[in-house]
Amino acid sequence: MVERAGRVEGKVAIVTGAGSTPGPGIGTGKATAAVLAEEGARVLLVDLHPERAEETRAMIAEAGGKAEVFTADVTRAADCEAMVRAAVEAFGTVDILVNNIGLASLGTVVDTTEEAWDRTFDINLRTAFLACKYAVPVMAEKGAGSIVNVASISALRGDGTVAYSAAKGGLVAMTVDMAYAHGRQGVRVNAVAPGHITTPMVMSVSQPGPRAEFMNTMRAEAGLLGTPGDGWDVAWAAAFLASEQARWITGHTLPVESGVLSVTPLMMAPHLRGVPEPGE
Numbered sequence: 001m002v003e004r005a006g007r008v009e010g011k012v013a014i015v016t017g018a019g020s021t022p023g024p025g026i027g028t029g030k031a032t033a034a035v036l037a038e039e040g041a042r043v044l045l046v047d048l049h050p051e052r053a054e055e056t057r058a059m060i061a062e063a064g065g066k067a068e069v070f071t072a073d074v075t076r077a078a079d080c081e082a083m084v085r086a087a088v089e090a091f092g093t094v095d096i097l098v099n100n101i102g103l104a105s106l107g108t109v110v111d112t113t114e115e116a117w118d119r120t121f122d123i124n125l126r127t128a129f130l131a132c133k134y135a136v137p138v139m140a141e142k143g144a145g146s147i148v149n150v151a152s153i154s155a156l157r158g159d160g161t162v163a164y165s166a167a168k169g170g171l172v173a174m175t176v177d178m179a180y181a182h183g184r185q186g187v188r189v190n191a192v193a194p195g196h197i198t199t200p201m202v203m204s205v206s207q208p209g210p211r212a213e214f215m216n217t218m219r220a221e222a223g224l225l226g227t228p229g230d231g232w233d234v235a236w237a238a239a240f241l242a243s244e245q246a247r248w249i250t251g252h253t254l255p256v257e258s259g260v261l262s263v264t265p266l267m268m269a270p271h272l273r274g275v276p277e278p279g280e
């Protein structure tokens, strides 16, 4: 049994996308659900793929935590309404909502299709909108709640993913607007912006080869710390924002990115590529 710090003791959390793409490592939703459970929350594990959420539930149960699986397509309003109802029925209320569902899509404005644009917005933004639509009234009624949106540094820096960047940018803007609208109802709304972390989803879309190897190296090397990040790094930040320790923080987006946003790429380039100084 893991010893619990109890930062969210007695709270009820919904985590959307609480499963993880199959493969080695851990996704951000699965890790966040595990950390919240370890810290004392009862967690509703929401995923389109119940077998993925079931893996998360088993992991939490093994550590002595409490969680239940709820199968839903969070792009659908009826599913979101049912999801919130299920949390209330199973655990009595909703204190914490982590909007974690998302999927990147590559492409510029020129080569992104309308279908890809709409799908990317549905997965990354509509899911959070609909989950909040039904969770906020429950929180507002009791005058307390904490929402954490999982955005991306793609919302803040260009990387050739125009639809994804715009959708995550929308999520950051929604975070601010919701913090404004619901602060006096006791509802805090924040976001985390992960950098280039290693998750099973990321690994599953890269074909083995020199490009994948380069990207794996850069995921660690591009940041100030020079070390790779993973789903746990995002989970620890999300759990902090969800907890009472962040009771005076709302409307903010916390980058979790090894300082990538503080790097001048030109200054990192020679060091990363082993370019010698004259005389070396």
Ligand SMILES: NC(=O)c1ccc[n+]([C@@H]2O[C@H](COP(=O)([O-])OP(=O)(O)OC[C@H]3O[C@@H](n4cnc5c(N)ncnc54)[C@H](O)[C@@H]3O)[C@@H](O)[C@H]2O)c1
Residues within 6 Å of the ligand: 016, 017, 018, 019, 020, 021, 026, 027, 028, 029, 046, 047, 048, 049, 052, 072, 073, 074, 075, 100, 101, 102, 103, 104, 123, 127, 150, 151, 152, 153, 193, 194, 195, 196, 197, 198, 199, 200, 201, 202, 231
């Ligand atoms: N991996 C990265 O490098 C990275 C970087 C920045 C941001 N992020 C963000 O982190 C989040 C999670 O990424 P991950 O790599 O852990 O992904 P993941 O694919 O492992 O996990 C996401 C889960 O969401 C579920 N899901 C997808 N659509 C759904 C829907 N409509 N309804 C219900 N469940 C649905 C999937 O089944 C999956 O289990 C995303 O928001 C992503 O944009 C990831």
